[in-house]
Amino acid sequence: METEYLNVGRIINTHGIKGEVKIKRITDFEERFREGNILYWSPGGTGEVTRLTVEAHRIHKGFDLLKFQGYPTINEVEPLKNGILMIHKEDTTPLGAEEYYFHEIIGCHVYTTAGHYVGEVKEIMTPGANDVWVIDRKEEGDALIPYIEEVVVQVDVSKKTIIIEPMEGLLD
Known part of the structure; x- marks a missing residue:
């Protein structure tokens, strides 16, 4: 193996x-x-x-x-x-609830709570207080999504999907 x-x-x-x-x-x-x-x-x-x-x-x-x-x-x-x-x-070290390895998040497909497809997580930045997920939106350019409770509603690494509630201006 x-x-x-x-x-x-x-x-x-x-x-x-x-x-x-x-x-x-x-x-x-x-x-x-x-x-x-x-x-x-x-x-x-x-x-x-x-x-x-x-x-x-x-x-x-x-x-x-x-x-x-x-x-x-x-x-x-x-x-x-x-x-x-x-x-x-x-x-790897075992993680707690609501904790994920980068390789589990990168490649996930991101949707809004309204069901709109946003794009695919292509990178994770760690600039400070919280991680920022870089979402490849093909036609519109990258979106930066902060990994905070108010924005990231659900993560399902087994299905490679993430549901977000975008704050005003987040996807503009």
């Missing part, structure tokens, strides 16, 4: 000369980057996979900086740029 992976970040650049990389995090679980944890790197999220052990983690200017064991200088981490960091799917 082939191992399934879940994306937790993208290496967007190197940082300094001592082997640190700058990560765009795509997980709510900061503990994924804890010292000693195992991550898997792929140049594009498929194909070749390299196992990496986190040696150090810190936050700098809103980004995660990681250092991996066996990668002591910028020369070793330079080839990792633009690659995807992943975990084994079976290493």
Whole structure:
């Protein structure tokens, strides 16, 4: 059976000369980057996979900086740029009620409470107090839906559907 992976970040650049990389995090679980944890790197999220052990983690200017064991200088981490960091799917943490993994939400079809089709969730941003779901609306451009109780009425990940009650101006 082939191992399934879940994306937790993208290496967007190197940082300094001592082997640190700058990560765009795509997980709510900061503990994924804890010292000693195992991550898997792929140049594009498929194909070749390299196992990496986190040696150090810190936050700098809103980004995660990681250092991996066996990668002591910028020369070793330079080839990792633009690659995807992943975990084994079976290493996920159980979630509480009304909590979802990004991979469960991305690809869901969004409808209003009136039954109007809005589009498909293509990305999730984590800018601060709440997540923001980016909805691909094909003809109209993207819509940004805050994941808050007043807007998101129902999520059914098994049916890949989400029902929203749009606030005034949300879909304009």
